[in-house]
Amino acid sequence: MKNNMITAVVAGAISAMLSFNASARDVKHELGTTTVPDQPQRIVVLEFSFVDALAAVGVVPVGIADDKKRERISSAYTDKIGEDWVSVGTRKTPSLEVIASLNPDLIIADKTRHTAAYDTLSEIAPTVVFDSLGGDYPSAIAQLETIGAAVGKPDEMKARVDAHKAKIAEIGAQFKDAGNYKIQFGVANAKGLWLHSPVSYNGSLLKSFGFTSGMAPTEGAVYESNYVKTSLEQLSTVNPDILILGRYANPSFADGWKGEALYEGITAVKNNRVFYVEAHVWSRLRGMVAAETTARDLLNIMKQVQN
Structure with a gap:
């Protein structure tokens, strides 16, 4: 039928x-x-x-x-x-x-x-x-x-x-010292954390502004190369200077790591450089509006980092 x-x-x-x-x-x-x-x-x-x-x-x-x-x-x-x-x-x-x-x-x-x-x-x-x-x-x-x-x-x-x-x-021109920072974006729900690699939409946008990434090159299907499910041990290896997270749940899976020595030892965490953004815009939209919102959010983040 x-x-x-x-x-x-x-x-x-x-x-x-x-x-x-x-x-x-x-x-x-x-x-x-x-x-x-x-x-x-x-x-x-x-x-x-x-x-x-x-x-x-x-x-x-x-x-x-x-x-x-x-x-x-x-x-x-x-x-x-x-x-x-x-x-x-x-x-x-x-x-x-x-x-x-x-x-x-x-x-x-x-x-x-x-x-x-x-x-x-x-x-x-x-x-x-x-x-x-x-x-x-x-x-x-x-x-x-x-x-x-x-x-x-x-x-x-x-x-x-x-x-x-x-x-x-215009916004990118304001990130004059971007190369001095390892920056990482990821999204977390109640079950896990997924880091967006340098070949993903947002990872490549951050790279275009001159920021670096601590993620090693990955290969495979989209959810293996672009959106990488990440353990605390793997996140500590990436060890970003700035960690930007989008939450699909609050508290998220990543919030459960707070207080653990390995998490507290991550450079971004030690220096109070963990920032939260709207996951839907940063992760799902992947269009011009998303890129422009991401750029504006990133500019605000960098102002806080450099103050």
Whole structure:
């Protein structure tokens, strides 16, 4: 019954696509080249960074993988896209049935999370895939040009990206002695701590400002190379001068280490340089708004460090 439902809804989506009276363009992405309408009107996005991209050029999506928690779409985005989107479920496993029911003419998906579903998504609507979860900051910015073209807003996207780069450069110029500090960001929930490595979105953003990292190079899948589950012993080996933590639980797993000699011996802890930031923005969003917020937060942190 479920498969029949998907088939029926997909057939409706295909019919809607065939009747779409617009020219088309070819868009190159992580999994190939896809022909998309010149001005797509019904876009579904499956990662928060793609919400950021659409909000940047004033394009309103019909569906968002919002993890079934609408509050995760911040006011920085809803001020531009409104709140009338339909939730298509979680970013990890979005509902194909709900996506198909929206009759989209473009789907923007993530390489790590959605490659396995790419063929099915492509049956529903033209699908372009970019590396959000596994990508670094430079690639996240570079792919915006392609997303802008895919949604028919190349000039508007270029203007927003140029403004973003100017803002980041302005803030970055204030980190004159960044190379003197080993800095580390991680997120902690009730069950563990995950450090964001230098090849992750935030790790590479910090690196672009000139900060160094005590993490050794890692290889493997995204959750082995980018987001590394870390023990107290491993954290003490990284031994950052500045430790920035985002809590998904309060108290978090890492808070349980307070008072332990190994934790208290970490340079950042000894020097009262452990800082807390909003985990959702620093870790999940991975777009221009996230980078600009991170930069501003980091500037405030460094003012405290240097006072």
